[in-house]
Amino acid sequence: MSTATHEGVVVASQDHPRPVVARTRAELADARRALDGGDVAVVMTMGALHEGHAALIRRAREHARFVLVTVFLNPLQFAAGEDLSRYPRTFDSDLAICAREGVDVVFAPTPDVVYPEGDPGVRVGAGPLGEILEGRSRPGHFDGVLTVVGKMLHLSRAHVALFGQKDAQQLLMIRRMVADLDFGVEVVAVPTVREPDGLALSSRNVYLAPSDREAALSLSAALRAGADAAVEGPSAVRRAARAVLVAEPLVLVDYLVLVHPQTLLDVPEWYRGEALLAVAARVGTTRLIDNVPLRLGPGGGPLDSSTVEVPS
DSSP states (O other): OOEEEETTEEEEOTTSOOOEEEOSHHHHHHHHHTTTTSOEEEEEEOSOOOHHHHHHHHHHHHHOSEEEEEEOOOGGGOOTTOOGGGSOOOHHHHHHHHHHTTOSEEEOOOHHHHSTTSSOSSOOOOGGGGGSTHHHHSTTHHHHHHHHHHHHHHHHTOSEEEEETTSHHHHHHHHHHHHHTTOOOEEEEEOOEEOTTSOBOOGGGGGOOHHHHHHHHHHHHHHHHHHHTGGGOHHHHHHHHHHHHHTOTTEEEEEEEEEOTTTOOBOOTTOOEEEEEEEEEEETTEEEEEEEEEEESTTOEESOTTOEEOOO
């Protein structure tokens, strides 16, 4: 069973059956009824699939008999000034990756299917957690994320939902929503997938010019430097990470924080235990985020030793 590539596009071989593609609610309901013989795992995407999404799909297969992937570019989560039209759209390649990974159903609706009455008057509010870090830079973003995730959980009737650790704040808030609103679904985190040089995979990486991509490596390098200093405590972590970023003039840092993984509040100098070192920065015209979970204090260091690398 083989998969060829042509100019960066994944082309499924004839051995990979095409997933059922549902475009409407009725088509999804029909496809979902055909999966009633076992648990269903959902992987939600905005398209432009890459090996990070493939890792999510593979992990989903470990948790359920059937895998459903959503491909929906959600307009609600784009803040003012963000260019929705610029986001890459690669559905044929997306479908080929889903076929390669054995996805059972792909739900690829248009906005009028997901929001039949237009912009919803009632949305899921992210609360205080949605107003810090990414939420401060992208007002309203997480309300849009939680609203569409809630709708997709209802429509897919999934038993398990998988999300990447790279979007740590999003992952935390989805877990809180599922618990606070009793969704009755298991949320599974999947480690960040990285290129061999350390760059976290993102659909936005396609916007990076060669010089920008080289500069972008300072984000993951800063996180590694901070994690390596974790045994010395919070100040050493922040200092080591900041030094790497300051040395790269092409990177415009939005934030570099060391926070508690549940509250996202800065940890004090005396704190020892699990923490999250997170960074957001603009490289050229592209805004990138990355993070590393770590343990502060004796025996400290990175906690994401299961980080996945792109297959060579």
